[in-house]
Amino acid sequence: GGGGGGGGVLSRFVLNQSSAQRYVWLPQAGGWSLYWSLPRDQCDQYAHCGAYGVCDVGAASMCGCPAGFAPASPRNWELRDSSAGCARRTRLNCTGDGFLPLRGVKLPDTTNATVDAAIAVDQCRARCLANCSCVAYAASDVRGGGSGCIMWSSPLVDIRKFSYGGEDLFMRLAASDLPTNGDDSSRKNTVLAVVLSLSGVVLLALAAFFVWDKLFRNKVRFQSPQRFTSFDSSIPLNQVQDRKMEDETRHSNELNVTLFDFNTIAFSTDNFANLAKLGEGGFGPVYKGELDGGQTVAVKRLSKFSTQGLDEFKNEVMLIARLQHVNLVRLLGCCIHGEERMLVYEYMENKSLDNFIFDKARSAQLNWSKRFNIILGIARGLLYLHQDSRFKIIHRDLKAGNILLDGDMNPKISDFGVARIFGDDTDSHTRKVVGTYGYMSPEYAMDGVFSVKSDVFSFGVLVLELVSGRKNRGMYSSGEQTSLLSHRMQAWRLWREGNALALLDEAVAGGGGGGYSRSEVLRCVQVGLLCVQERPEDRPHMAAVFMMLGNLSAVVPQPRHPGFCSDRGGGGGSTDGEWSSTCTVNDVTVTIVEGR
Structure with a gap:
């Protein structure tokens, strides 16, 4: 530890193999008070989510995989062990690749990255795209819209998502894994050329689609009130033909839970459009929908790779179906369709606190x-x-x-x-x-x-x-x-x-x-x-x-x-000591790039 006098603030540092703390002296209290400590949370642990994993303390599952990636060991992820990280769904082939932007993140470990502060971000993108071993790039200076270039050629580790602030990282993906609104300009140009050359076919296809869509909407409107959105004739959950759920619900009390048809939910959310998306948590995305009778609902759609899986889905249905209170959100029903699992709730206008x-x-x-x-x-x-x-x-x-x-x-x-x-x-x-x-x-x-x-x-x-x-x-x-x-x-x-x-x-x-x-x-x-x-x-x-x-x-x-994280041996907990012995991490990293 160390301190300083001269009428200024007296402070001391405590360092050990797993943490660092700074204390300041409070004359009024006659003791040391913790000013800051590292690690602040699990995401401060080095590579907590493994290669290509993204750590977010605001998410229930904490570790997640970006689009185009999946848990390298799904079994271990279910057990909350994400150290194996994420693996690509599709291997890169150098030609036709594009980039997925990750907004508001801490950049990965730059130990093996290359930095060129003299070029523009667009040049950085082109340089990374031309280098088959480049897996991601970012601006080295975020001021003035961004400039300079950082390129990574090895698996990305120690990525963290911030609620506020952070930087933009562009990860390389195979063309088949790129979102439809990806930033690959060459891909956009190719699509544009195809559309122009087949404009007549597209117009005919659109006309056919509108005719089909009109018929489909009429069909859904006819079926929904009769079979699925009538809250007077609910369907017991343990009658749903899903073997995994059936085994564990067989011995439980019968639950009256409205079972929605998948087409009804898809239609209400405009086929799960991005504009209808309210947010995303550990369970998966949440969408705003409108049922045929005009009732606005919130639809939670279970993500295929969510660590909150079938057990949590069933748990939420079985629990909240039994609960009725003005300060608990009301479950309107659920949807089980193949591997799809969805929960339908009353819509809350002001979202979350x-x-x-x-x-x-x-x-x-x-x-x-x-x-x-x-x-x-x-x-x-x-x-x-x-x-x-x-x-x-x-x-x-x-x-x-x-x-x-x-x-x-x-x-x-x-x-x-x-x-x-x-x-x-x-x-x-x-x-x-x-x-x-x-x-x-x-x-x-x-x-x-x-x-x-x-x-x-x-x-x-x-x-x-x-x-x-x-x-x-x-x-x-x-x-x-x-x-x-x-x-x-x-x-x-x-x-x-x-x-x-x-x-x-x-x-x-x-x-x-x-x-x-x-x-x-x-x-x-x-x-x-x-x-x-x-x-x-x-x-x-x-x-x-x-x-x-x-x-x-x-x-x-x-x-x-x-x-x-304070002294567990204190019994009454009346001291200001901190738990340094029980807060363990493998390593702590802070990425700093010169010239920023």
Whole structure:
């Protein structure tokens, strides 16, 4: 470690084989406070997703493969081992190849890359295309629209997707794997020439298509209400002829779930058009659709290579079909067609919570009154899952992206793919840890131990995010002193100093949207810190959480030290020590290119 004096900030660095931390001295507290730490999350681990894999902490599966690639070892990916990376679907043949743009990423390891800062990006593309061993290129200087050239000729490792910022990487793909809107100009020219030479044939084909389309639409409109979109005559899920699902649903109670015809779903989403796409998560893409009766729906389509597969699909159907609550998203039905698996939900006009609280432009739309109402709504929904529903259910992936908002900004908990029905046991173990880092409780992330207190921890993170308007994880600009480790630490420090109001989002604290209740903000910070305490037994149950939030006269206990990679041997968790011994990684890399 090292420090500096002279009236400036006193700091020290702690380095070991797996991590690095910087601490600053706080004279008022009389102790060291963590300023930043690496790795911030699993995506900071070198080559966490293997060759050609893309790491995204915001995705449930974390590791994914770009278009034109598939998991090199699908079996291992199902077990959350993505170290083998991704493999090409089609081998490159040098002629006819094109490039797939990956936007907003950290560039791969440049150890074996070549850099030429003197040429333009277009020249870089041409040079890479002419070099059969070149697998990707990018601009070496992103200023002014981009210039210079970086070329890779070996498998790409250590790619990371950022929610904000990042750079553009252009990966080489075989012509057959290129999207229809790919950037290969020669390919476009070839298509254009064919179209012009066969214009007469195309016109005839279009005319025939419109005639067929009109007949098809009439047929779908006739069949859909009668067979599939009538919610008065639902089809039991265990009557669906799918052997894989049949084996495990045979002994379960009969579920009345509306089964939609594939053609009905395809027609409602304009054949899964990109314009109808609302977003994409670990399960797969989500589309906006309109049923024949005019009802707007959201369709979740299971990705073929998603790590959330058939079991999670069935799990979500079986669970949410039994649940009815104003703060849970409503499942309208499902579709099973060959290998296609889709879930049909009520449509939420304002999409997910993270679209608002982490967006500086849109966060002002959430004044304190709306934020407090969202906090109470999530608490009500979680209390129903834990205590008031027919089954005790642990969500296991509660995060801002899984909180949907209706037209009136009322919250609804969604995505029950990894939820579990819980018995009378206080906790359980799993070897397959699923969820989103930053929202996971320490005992679940490190040891696979989960309980209702795991959801309570995630709820506490959500509360602090709603109050502060800042993510609990991810990459931030150098001006912000927030990361996976320091976010809760900052809330804890401000609370102990009696300055918790400083945590409040500037969009609210600035006086916009009608002001805020000081007592409500302080109570939310205090309850949020109670929920993220180190030891599960110290965290309150959701019944107590809802009572403390909804009753301003209720006595709220003082929180103890929050839980995150900190000293597990501390017992009471009352110190500021950090878990350096349990946060292990293989390596840490930061790619820096000269001339940038």
